Amino acid sequence: MTTNEIQDEIITEFSLLDGDMEMTVLYLMELGQKLPAMKDSEKSEENSVQGCQSKVWLTATRKNDKVFFDADSNTAITKGLASLLVRVFSGQSASDILSTDLYFVQKIKMERFIGTQRSNGFAAMVKQIKLYAIAFQTQLESITKATA
Numbered sequence: 001m002t003t004n005e006i007q008d009e010i011i012t013e014f015s016l017l018d019g020d021m022e023m024t025v026l027y028l029m030e031l032g033q034k035l036p037a038m039k040d041s042e043k044s045e046e047n048s049v050q051g052c053q054s055k056v057w058l059t060a061t062r063k064n065d066k067v068f069f070d071a072d073s074n075t076a077i078t079k080g081l082a083s084l085l086v087r088v089f090s091g092q093s094a095s096d097i098l099s100t101d102l103y104f105v106q107k108i109k110m111e112r113f114i115g116t117q118r119s120n121g122f123a124a125m126v127k128q129i130k131l132y133a134i135a136f137q138t139q140l141e142s143i144t145k146a147t148a
Contacts, residue, residue: 003096006088007104014108024113025077032079035086038072051124053117054078058125060132065093067136069129081114081122089129094137098130 001009017023042059049056055074060067069090071082088104089097105111111119 003088003092003100007102007107010084010087010104011107019109021113024108028080028084028113029076030080031083032073032076032081035071035079035083038070042070043072049121049124049128051127052078052121054121056082056121056125058082058128058132060129060136062094062136062139065140066091067094067097067133069132071125077114078118078121081118082125085122085125085129089133094133094140097133098137102126 014024014027017027038057038059043055043057047057047059049058052073056078057072059070062068067089069086071079071086073079073082084104088100088102092100105122110122114122
């Protein structure tokens with residue numbers, strides 16, 4: 001699936017909650033619970049996302065031309081937010097990650113239920129994901145040039 005198709009799915013899911021704040025937060029927390037547990041060894045300072053009020057860890061691996069993300073947090077809501085980003089970006093190419101416009105954030109009116117601090121943390125997670133994508137894209141370009 002493309003990043004836009006995944007975002008459209010997320011918008012549909014959140015629209016079923018009909019703007020109910022309590023249900024939305026509970027659903028977000030439920031999404032976080034479904035995120036695969038990260039190994040304790042990966043919950044290091046090196047993998048910590050800077051700019052988040054909560055503790056957030058994010059790792060990325062490249063398999064062929066696709067990037068895969070793992071994330072975790074010490075708070076349920078933030079882990080839910082991380083799970084949305086993992087869902088949208090994991091399994092995509094670096095160039096697709098870099099060109100994706102995260103429109104689902106506005107469509108589900110996320111700012112209503114996450115507040116300023118979590119919005120800043122969410123932006124920090126997006127920034128880290130894009131930095132990983134830049135790094136992997138640069139690696140691929142170097143390999144391509146070396147074999148040309």
